[in-house]
Amino acid sequence: MSDVLEFAGVSVVRGDNTLLNDITWEVEEGQRWVVLGPNGAGKTTLLQVAAGRIHPTTGVAGVLGEVLGAVDVFELRPRIGLSSAAIAERLPADELVKDVVVTASYGIVGRWRESYDTLDHARAAHLLDALGAAHLRDRTFGTLSEGERKRVQIARALMTDPELMLLDEPAAGLDLGGREDLVARLGALAADVAAPALVLVTHHVEEIPPSFTDVLLMRGGRIVAAGPVEITLTAANLSETFGLPLLVERHGERWFARAAAKVDEQCIPMSSTVLVH
Secondary structure, eight states: OOSSEEEEEEEEEETTEEEEEEEEEEEOTTOEEEEEOOTTSSHHHHHHHHTTSSOOSEEEEEETTEETTSSOHHHHGGGEEEEOHHHHHHSOTTSBHHHHHHGGGGTOSSOOSOOOOHHHHHHHHHHHHHTTOGGGTTSBGGGSOHHHHHHHHHHHHHTTOOSEEEEESTTTTOOHHHHHHHHHHHHHHHHOTTSOEEEEEESOGGGOOTTOOEEEEEETTEEEEEEEHHHHOOHHHHHHHHTSOEEEEEETTEEEEEESSOOOGGGSOOOOOOOOO
8 A cells, every 4th residue: 555545445333323334545655635614524534534543334535545443553553643632631731841842752742761862852842843833841731721722732733753744623712813824724734745645624614724735525424526626625525414505715825614594684683672571
Protein backbone atom coordinates (compact mmCIF):
# COMPACT_ATOMS: atom_id res chain seq x y z
CA MET A 1 0.00 0.00 0.00
CA SER A 2 1.46 3.35 -1.05
CA ASP A 3 -1.40 5.63 -0.04
CA VAL A 4 -1.37 7.43 3.28
CA LEU A 5 -4.85 6.06 3.95
CA GLU A 6 -6.58 3.33 1.98
CA PHE A 7 -9.95 2.19 3.31
CA ALA A 8 -11.86 -0.56 1.51
CA GLY A 9 -15.38 -1.38 2.67
CA VAL A 10 -14.65 -0.22 6.21
CA SER A 11 -17.52 -0.53 8.70
CA VAL A 12 -17.53 0.00 12.45
CA VAL A 13 -20.38 -1.53 14.44
CA ARG A 14 -20.97 -1.13 18.16
CA GLY A 15 -23.92 -3.15 19.46
CA ASP A 16 -26.93 -2.27 17.32
CA ASN A 17 -25.28 0.93 16.02
CA THR A 18 -23.41 1.13 12.73
CA LEU A 19 -21.02 4.07 13.16
CA LEU A 20 -19.32 3.65 9.77
CA ASN A 21 -20.98 1.90 6.87
CA ASP A 22 -18.94 0.54 3.95
CA ILE A 23 -16.41 3.37 3.70
CA THR A 24 -14.05 3.23 0.71
CA TRP A 25 -11.68 6.19 0.68
CA GLU A 26 -8.07 7.02 -0.16
CA VAL A 27 -5.76 9.80 0.98
CA GLU A 28 -2.53 10.28 -0.95
CA GLU A 29 0.69 11.96 0.07
CA GLY A 30 0.45 15.74 -0.22
CA GLN A 31 -3.34 15.86 -0.08
CA ARG A 32 -5.23 17.99 2.44
CA TRP A 33 -8.68 16.61 3.20
CA VAL A 34 -11.56 18.12 5.15
CA VAL A 35 -14.22 15.72 6.48
CA LEU A 36 -17.55 17.53 6.73
CA GLY A 37 -20.91 16.45 8.08
CA PRO A 38 -23.50 16.85 10.86
CA ASN A 39 -23.35 15.42 14.37
CA GLY A 40 -23.49 11.64 14.31
CA ALA A 41 -22.18 11.40 10.75
CA GLY A 42 -19.26 9.16 11.79
CA LYS A 43 -16.51 11.74 11.31
CA THR A 44 -14.74 11.21 14.63
CA THR A 45 -15.03 7.42 14.29
CA LEU A 46 -13.41 7.70 10.86
CA LEU A 47 -10.55 9.67 12.37
CA GLN A 48 -10.12 7.12 15.17
CA VAL A 49 -9.68 4.37 12.59
CA ALA A 50 -7.22 6.54 10.65
CA ALA A 51 -5.27 7.13 13.87
CA GLY A 52 -5.08 3.42 14.63
CA ARG A 53 -7.10 3.91 17.80
CA ILE A 54 -9.87 1.51 16.79
CA HIS A 55 -10.08 -1.32 14.27
CA PRO A 56 -12.85 -1.75 11.69
CA THR A 57 -15.49 -4.39 12.32
CA THR A 58 -15.38 -5.33 8.65
CA GLY A 59 -13.33 -4.17 5.69
CA VAL A 60 -9.65 -3.30 5.33
CA ALA A 61 -8.05 -0.14 6.74
CA GLY A 62 -4.61 0.69 5.38
CA VAL A 63 -2.67 3.36 7.27
CA LEU A 64 0.76 4.54 6.10
CA GLY A 65 1.34 1.35 4.16
CA GLU A 66 0.28 -0.93 7.02
CA VAL A 67 -2.97 -2.81 7.57
CA LEU A 68 -4.77 -2.46 10.88
CA GLY A 69 -4.96 -5.85 12.52
CA ALA A 70 -1.64 -6.93 10.99
CA VAL A 71 0.62 -4.24 12.47
CA ASP A 72 1.73 -3.21 15.96
CA VAL A 73 -0.31 -0.03 16.44
CA PHE A 74 2.12 1.18 19.11
CA GLU A 75 4.78 1.39 16.40
CA LEU A 76 2.34 2.96 13.94
CA ARG A 77 0.87 5.68 16.15
CA PRO A 78 4.08 7.76 16.56
CA ARG A 79 3.98 8.28 12.77
CA ILE A 80 0.59 9.97 13.12
CA GLY A 81 -0.06 13.41 14.60
CA LEU A 82 -3.44 13.61 16.34
CA SER A 83 -5.19 16.62 17.85
CA SER A 84 -8.53 15.86 19.48
CA ALA A 85 -10.66 16.64 22.53
CA ALA A 86 -9.91 13.17 23.90
CA ILE A 87 -6.16 13.85 23.83
CA ALA A 88 -6.64 17.31 25.39
CA GLU A 89 -8.54 15.83 28.33
CA ARG A 90 -5.54 13.66 29.18
CA LEU A 91 -3.05 16.53 29.30
CA PRO A 92 -2.18 17.49 32.92
CA ALA A 93 -3.52 20.92 33.85
CA ASP A 94 -0.34 21.72 35.81
CA GLU A 95 2.02 20.77 32.96
CA LEU A 96 4.06 23.59 31.44
CA VAL A 97 3.16 24.25 27.81
CA LYS A 98 6.71 23.60 26.62
CA ASP A 99 6.54 20.17 28.29
CA VAL A 100 3.10 19.42 26.84
CA VAL A 101 4.66 19.77 23.40
CA VAL A 102 8.05 18.13 23.93
CA THR A 103 6.66 15.01 25.65
CA ALA A 104 5.08 14.02 22.33
CA SER A 105 8.60 12.89 21.37
CA TYR A 106 8.07 9.87 23.62
CA GLY A 107 4.38 9.58 22.87
CA ILE A 108 3.52 10.16 26.51
CA VAL A 109 1.29 12.54 28.44
CA GLY A 110 2.98 14.23 31.40
CA ARG A 111 6.67 14.85 32.02
CA TRP A 112 8.35 12.13 34.08
CA ARG A 113 12.01 11.06 34.17
CA GLU A 114 12.68 10.98 30.44
CA SER A 115 15.30 13.33 29.02
CA TYR A 116 15.21 15.50 25.89
CA ASP A 117 18.08 16.97 23.94
CA THR A 118 18.56 20.51 22.67
CA LEU A 119 17.04 19.66 19.28
CA ASP A 120 13.82 18.43 20.94
CA HIS A 121 13.41 21.66 22.90
CA ALA A 122 14.31 23.74 19.84
CA ARG A 123 11.68 21.99 17.72
CA ALA A 124 9.02 22.46 20.40
CA ALA A 125 9.86 26.16 20.61
CA HIS A 126 9.76 26.51 16.81
CA LEU A 127 6.33 24.86 16.56
CA LEU A 128 4.87 27.01 19.33
CA ASP A 129 6.21 30.09 17.56
CA ALA A 130 4.76 29.01 14.21
CA LEU A 131 1.34 28.63 15.82
CA GLY A 132 1.50 31.98 17.59
CA ALA A 133 1.93 30.39 21.01
CA ALA A 134 5.59 31.10 21.84
CA HIS A 135 4.57 33.44 24.65
CA LEU A 136 2.72 30.58 26.35
CA ARG A 137 5.69 28.22 26.77
CA ASP A 138 6.09 28.83 30.53
CA ARG A 139 2.38 28.87 31.32
CA THR A 140 0.59 25.80 32.65
CA PHE A 141 -1.81 24.11 30.27
CA GLY A 142 -4.74 24.49 32.67
CA THR A 143 -4.50 28.31 32.62
CA LEU A 144 -4.89 28.59 28.84
CA SER A 145 -7.98 29.74 26.97
CA GLU A 146 -9.67 27.32 24.58
CA GLY A 147 -8.01 28.97 21.59
CA GLU A 148 -4.59 28.81 23.22
CA ARG A 149 -5.08 25.14 24.06
CA LYS A 150 -5.93 24.35 20.44
CA ARG A 151 -2.68 25.89 19.23
CA VAL A 152 -0.63 24.00 21.80
CA GLN A 153 -2.34 20.71 20.90
CA ILE A 154 -1.52 21.18 17.22
CA ALA A 155 2.11 21.99 18.06
CA ARG A 156 2.23 18.80 20.11
CA ALA A 157 0.73 16.78 17.25
CA LEU A 158 3.46 18.07 14.90
CA MET A 159 6.30 17.40 17.34
CA THR A 160 7.25 13.99 15.95
CA ASP A 161 7.30 15.24 12.34
CA PRO A 162 4.40 12.89 11.49
CA GLU A 163 3.63 11.44 8.08
CA LEU A 164 -0.10 11.98 8.67
CA MET A 165 -1.78 14.77 10.64
CA LEU A 166 -5.34 14.32 11.96
CA LEU A 167 -7.28 17.28 13.37
CA ASP A 168 -10.62 16.59 15.03
CA GLU A 169 -12.68 19.80 15.13
CA PRO A 170 -9.70 22.09 15.85
CA ALA A 171 -11.87 25.24 15.82
CA ALA A 172 -14.62 23.92 18.10
CA GLY A 173 -15.40 26.29 20.97
CA LEU A 174 -13.41 29.21 19.56
CA ASP A 175 -14.75 32.73 19.21
CA LEU A 176 -14.70 34.44 15.82
CA GLY A 177 -11.23 35.94 16.25
CA GLY A 178 -9.76 32.70 17.56
CA ARG A 179 -11.33 30.70 14.75
CA GLU A 180 -10.08 33.01 12.02
CA ASP A 181 -6.56 33.06 13.43
CA LEU A 182 -6.45 29.26 13.64
CA VAL A 183 -7.93 28.79 10.16
CA ALA A 184 -5.26 31.10 8.74
CA ARG A 185 -2.46 29.20 10.49
CA LEU A 186 -3.81 25.85 9.32
CA GLY A 187 -4.02 27.27 5.81
CA ALA A 188 -0.34 28.20 6.01
CA LEU A 189 0.47 24.68 7.21
CA ALA A 190 -1.54 23.16 4.34
CA ALA A 191 0.33 25.33 1.82
CA ASP A 192 3.71 24.03 3.04
CA VAL A 193 4.82 21.30 0.64
CA ALA A 194 6.88 19.75 3.43
CA ALA A 195 3.84 19.34 5.67
CA PRO A 196 2.36 15.87 6.16
CA ALA A 197 -0.89 14.72 4.61
CA LEU A 198 -3.71 16.44 6.50
CA VAL A 199 -7.21 15.32 7.45
CA LEU A 200 -9.38 17.86 9.28
CA VAL A 201 -12.84 17.13 10.70
CA THR A 202 -15.41 19.91 11.09
CA HIS A 203 -19.15 20.65 11.08
CA HIS A 204 -18.75 24.01 9.38
CA VAL A 205 -17.87 25.00 5.81
CA GLU A 206 -16.46 28.28 7.15
CA GLU A 207 -13.75 26.36 8.99
CA ILE A 208 -12.19 24.89 5.83
CA PRO A 209 -8.70 26.43 5.70
CA PRO A 210 -7.20 27.74 2.47
CA SER A 211 -5.06 25.28 0.50
CA PHE A 212 -7.15 22.25 1.47
CA THR A 213 -7.48 20.15 -1.66
CA ASP A 214 -10.29 17.63 -1.09
CA VAL A 215 -13.51 17.15 0.83
CA LEU A 216 -15.28 14.06 2.18
CA LEU A 217 -18.98 14.62 2.92
CA MET A 218 -20.59 12.19 5.39
CA ARG A 219 -24.05 11.49 6.75
CA GLY A 220 -25.27 8.57 8.86
CA GLY A 221 -21.92 6.77 8.70
CA ARG A 222 -21.88 6.79 4.89
CA ILE A 223 -20.07 8.83 2.26
CA VAL A 224 -22.31 11.31 0.44
CA ALA A 225 -19.57 12.59 -1.88
CA ALA A 226 -15.77 12.80 -2.02
CA GLY A 227 -13.27 14.55 -4.23
CA PRO A 228 -11.61 17.89 -5.01
CA VAL A 229 -13.17 20.75 -3.04
CA GLU A 230 -13.92 22.88 -6.13
CA ILE A 231 -16.15 20.27 -7.75
CA THR A 232 -17.46 18.35 -4.73
CA LEU A 233 -18.52 21.10 -2.34
CA THR A 234 -21.74 21.91 -4.19
CA ALA A 235 -25.10 23.07 -2.89
CA ALA A 236 -26.67 19.75 -3.88
CA ASN A 237 -24.05 17.65 -2.09
CA LEU A 238 -24.03 19.85 0.99
CA SER A 239 -27.84 19.88 1.17
CA GLU A 240 -27.91 16.08 1.06
CA THR A 241 -25.22 15.92 3.72
CA PHE A 242 -27.02 18.16 6.21
CA GLY A 243 -30.63 17.35 5.25
CA LEU A 244 -31.46 21.00 4.59
CA PRO A 245 -31.57 23.12 1.42
CA LEU A 246 -28.29 25.04 1.47
CA LEU A 247 -26.46 27.55 -0.69
CA VAL A 248 -22.67 27.48 -1.01
CA GLU A 249 -20.52 30.50 -1.78
CA ARG A 250 -16.82 30.99 -2.27
CA HIS A 251 -14.97 34.21 -1.56
CA GLY A 252 -11.30 34.04 -2.43
CA GLU A 253 -9.96 30.91 -0.75
CA ARG A 254 -12.79 30.62 1.79
CA TRP A 255 -16.13 28.82 1.64
CA PHE A 256 -19.45 29.78 3.22
CA ALA A 257 -22.87 28.13 3.48
CA ARG A 258 -26.35 29.30 4.45
CA ALA A 259 -29.91 28.06 4.31
CA ALA A 260 -31.52 28.38 0.89
CA ALA A 261 -35.08 28.85 2.16
CA LYS A 262 -36.41 31.52 4.49
CA VAL A 263 -37.29 30.45 7.99
CA ASP A 264 -41.05 30.43 8.54
CA GLU A 265 -41.66 33.82 10.13
CA GLN A 266 -44.69 32.44 11.98
CA CYS A 267 -42.29 30.31 14.02
CA ILE A 268 -40.41 33.36 15.31
CA PRO A 269 -42.03 35.44 18.11
CA MET A 270 -41.85 39.05 16.89
CA SER A 271 -43.32 40.80 19.90
CA SER A 272 -41.04 41.90 22.73
CA THR A 273 -43.98 42.38 25.10
CA VAL A 274 -43.56 40.61 28.42
CA LEU A 275 -46.70 39.66 30.34
CA VAL A 276 -46.40 39.64 34.10
CA HIS A 277 -49.02 37.75 36.07
